[in-house]
Amino acid sequence: MLVSAILPAFAADYVGSDVCKTCHPDVWANFYRNPHFKSVASGKESPENTGCESCHGPGKAHVEARGGKATIVAFSQLAPDKVLDACLRCHSKTLSRANIRRSSHTEQDVVCSTCHSIHKSPAPKFLLAKAEQRDLCYGCHTSVRAQFSMPFKHRVNEGTIKCTDCHNPHGAFDPTSKMAERPHMMEQSEGNEQPCLKCHIDKRGPFVYEHGSVRVEGCDTCHSAHGSMNARLLRRPVTFTLCLECHNGVGQQGSFGVKFNNGVQRTPSDHNMADPRYRNCTSCHVRIHGSNTSEFFFR
Ligand code: HEC
Ligand code: HEC
Ligand code: HEC
Ligand code: HEC
Ligand code: HEC
Ligand code: HEC
Ligand code: HEC
Ligand code: HEC
Ligand code: HEC
Ligand code: HEC
Numbered sequence: 619m620l621v622s623a624i625l626p627a628f629a630a631d632y633v634g635s636d637v638c639k640t641c642h643p644d645v646w647a648n649f650y651r652n653p654h655f656k657s658v659a660s661g662k663e664s665p666e667n668t669g670c671e672s673c674h675g676p677g678k679a680h681v682e683a684r685g686g687k688a689t690i691v692a693f694s695q696l697a698p699d700k701v702l703d704a705c706l707r708c709h710s711k712t713l714s715r716a717n718i719r720r721s722s723h724t725e726q727d728v729v730c731s732t733c734h735s736i737h738k739s740p741a742p743k744f745l746l747a748k749a750e751q752r753d754l755c756y757g758c759h760t761s762v763r764a765q766f767s768m769p770f771k772h773r774v775n776e777g778t779i780k781c782t783d784c785h786n787p788h789g790a791f792d793p794t795s796k797m798a799e800r801p802h803m804m805e806q807s808e809g810n811e812q813p814c815l816k817c818h819i820d821k822r823g824p825f826v827y828e829h830g831s832v833r834v835e836g837c838d839t840c841h842s843a844h845g846s847m848n849a850r851l852l853r854r855p856v857t858f859t860l861c862l863e864c865h866n867g868v869g870q871q872g873s874f875g876v877k878f879n880n881g882v883q884r885t886p887s888d889h890n891m892a893d894p895r896y897r898n899c900t901s902c903h904v905r906i907h908g909s910n911t912s913e914f915f916f917r
Contacts (some may be wrong), residue, residue, distance in 0.1 A: 631676030635669030638677060641685065645670075645737050652736065653746075673704060673736070698727040705730040713788050721789030721803060728758075733787065755781050762844060771845030784813045784843065812836055814843075825908030829915060830882070831864065832907050858897045861885070 635658050639646040649655050649669075658669040671677055673691065680690035687695055691704065702724065706713065718724055723732075733754060739746040747754055752774060756763045766774045773779060781787070790803045804813055814837045815822045821832070831839050840860055841851045854860040865885045889896045900906050905915040 629665055631678040632665035632668075632671050633677045633681055634665070635671065637681055638670045648737060651742060654736070667708075672708075693731055698729045698732075701729045701731050716786050716789040718789045723787060723789070723803075751780055751782065752777075755787075765842075765844035768845030769847060770849055770851050772843065772851075774844075779817075783816070821907045823908050826910045827913045827915065828908050829906060856897070858891070858899050861899045 635646075635649075649658075654672065655669070657663040657667055657672060661668075663672075665671060666676070673693075675691040677690060680686060683689045693701060693704075696704070702719070706718070723729070733748060734746045735748045736746060739748065740750075744750060749757070763775075766772070774781065785803050787803065821837075823833070837843070840853055842853050843851065846852060848855050852860060854863075862885065864882045885891075891897065895901075903915045905912065905917060909915045909917065911917055
């Protein structure tokens with residue numbers, strides 16, 4: 619067990635980052651580029667918030683022992699939850715909003731140092747991530763890679779968009795309204811909207827006539843966000859089968875104006891499904907995501 623992790627630390631136990639330099643020159647050599655160097659550069663923080671010791675704890679015992687893993691906070695020896703505690707001491711403000719302690723990653727012991735490398739991140743723009751984001755995530759989520767290689771997809775592999783445009787690897791923000799129904803650590807845009815609306819702003823509305831499913835269940839009821847065999851990332855190869863999943867009338871005679879117990883309007887009986895013209899639902903219901911002028915989404 620780590621002495622420094624249990625014993626209360628006194629100011630006198632802090633030796634300052636300069637002392638570490640002599641025995642860990644390789645770590646020190648890159649440290650000036652690290653955002654955590656700011657505390658050293660400014661010299662304005664208290665010892666427990668400055669430089670090496672802000673994460674590794676007070677160094678006196680370690681230096682006196684001329685090294686050792688039990689004399690200092692050594693992350694290689696820490697249990698995942700202790701790593702989380704060490705980092706959240708400073709990062710709780712932003713990351714707790716993401717409910718990081720309850721995220722699926724945390725639950726599976728995927729913690730800060732699994733994804734971030736403080737000393738060996740390959741490029742500054744990776745925000746201390748161990749690898750370029752895509753490769754980092756695919757490292758564990760291998761099946762997702764295949765989805766982004768489908769004929770229709772968001773171009774993550776081509777670098778146009780990133781996993782974190784839609785997900786927050788730290789967890790989901792406090793769920794409100796429909797977001798409560800969304801697991802998968804979905805990132806949210808302003809006002810707790812679905813992340814999709816950040817980019818597809820024309821789908822945002824509010825519309826005078828909302829399509830219930832778009833607003834309530836969300837974009838992924840009809841679209842496979844990663845990739846699909848079907849154009850427009852649709853979940854079904856033919857559009858009308860998608861529509862009929864909800865507007866089906868479940869075995870009852872369809873007729874205009876009659877609502878069903880699930881509240882979804884059945885497809886009217888004058889829509890002859892044997893007629894190919896009718897099967898192309900969105901050729902008439904063109905504003906399928908919502909409309910300001912037509913309750914049936916015609917324009
Ligand atoms: C923001 C927290 C943080 C700061 C600040 C920090 N370290 Fe680390 N250090 C870590 C973590 C986490 C690891 C575990 C390996 C990793 O994730 O890169 C580590 C690993 C190490 C190791 C083990 C060898 C290695 O490279 O993995 C040494 C030695 C070390 N740090 C020394 C230092 C020194 C010296 C400083 C100051 C120049 C320093 N650390 C500043 C978090 C920090
Ligand atoms: C007199 C030399 C010396 C000084 C000064 C020194 N260290 Fe070390 N440190 C070592 C040695 C040697 C080891 C390797 C211990 C081992 O592998 O068992 C070590 C190991 C570590 C580790 C554990 C790495 C791991 O494997 O997880 C950390 C963290 C660390 N040092 C941080 C620091 C920090 C922070 C400072 C400054 C406060 C510091 N060291 C100052 C010699 C030193
Ligand atoms: C003593 C407080 C403190 C501790 C402990 C701490 N950090 Fe930080 N961290 C900071 C500050 C301050 C910044 C810089 C914020 C800024 O530039 O606005 C930062 C920035 C970062 C960044 C952003 C990198 C970038 O390029 O913008 C990451 C990632 C990060 N920390 C991860 C960690 C991890 C992982 C740990 C635990 C091993 C940790 N931090 C522990 C204070 C801390
Ligand atoms: C599953 C991988 C993963 C885990 C676990 C993880 N991060 Fe991150 N983190 C990332 C990625 C990827 C980014 C870059 C996001 C981007 O490019 O927008 C990031 C960005 C950050 C940033 C900078 C941007 C921001 O959101 O503020 C900080 C700070 C940070 N992480 C700290 C932490 C800390 C502290 C922990 C543990 C408590 C942690 N991360 C756990 C993957 C992870
Ligand atoms: C365009 C937005 C978007 C992007 C970009 C995106 N995702 Fe997703 N992801 C989603 C949505 C929406 C779901 C929920 C889908 C569902 O329920 O079928 C999801 C579900 C998941 C899941 C859980 C379900 C499963 O398939 O196992 C994982 C894991 C995942 N995404 C990982 C990733 C990774 C890794 C990346 C980057 C390589 C990524 N996602 C990029 C939107 C996105
Ligand atoms: C070290 C392995 C590892 C890495 C790296 C990793 N994940 Fe995960 N991820 C997991 C595990 C384990 C789970 C939980 C089990 C599951 O659902 O597969 C998970 C779950 C998820 C989920 C589903 C959450 C849910 O509630 O259904 C998403 C989304 C996700 N990860 C996205 C990402 C993204 C984005 C990255 C890259 C920034 C990433 N992961 C990096 C291991 C990892
Ligand atoms: C970071 C911006 C961004 C986010 C977030 C985003 N998209 Fe996209 N989306 C795009 C871009 C750019 C394209 C253009 C396709 C390309 O890259 O080839 C696209 C294409 C699409 C298409 C296919 C359009 C066509 O004409 O074939 C659909 C459907 C789609 N996105 C749905 C979604 C859904 C659903 C979500 C949320 C889960 C989402 N998008 C999140 C940027 C984004
Ligand atoms: C009720 C099912 C359904 C829902 C829910 C849905 N879409 Fe669509 N979406 C469609 C259909 C069907 C098409 C193809 C329309 C066509 O072929 O004319 C489409 C096409 C698209 C396109 C490409 C064509 C265009 O209009 O730009 C984008 C982008 C898109 N949807 C984004 C979204 C976003 C973002 C959401 C969530 C806000 C969403 N969709 C929710 C059914 C849906
Ligand atoms: C996930 C379920 C779902 C799917 C899939 C779906 N809808 Fe809807 N639709 C609804 C709900 C809920 C409403 C609003 C409740 C109502 O008035 O029936 C609605 C309303 C409508 C309305 C307006 C009805 C009215 O009386 O105001 C039309 C037209 C419509 N949908 C057409 C379509 C078409 C075309 C498709 C296929 C592209 C489709 N819907 C796919 C659930 C769905
Ligand atoms: C040729 C144009 C056309 C096509 C194609 C079409 N519709 Fe319609 N749809 C209409 C018209 C016109 C109405 C207005 C009421 C009516 O005619 O019953 C309507 C109304 C609706 C309504 C609302 C019914 C109500 O009672 O409020 C639903 C639901 C609907 N259509 C679903 C679909 C579905 C699902 C498809 C594809 C299988 C489809 N429509 C294809 C023209 C079309």
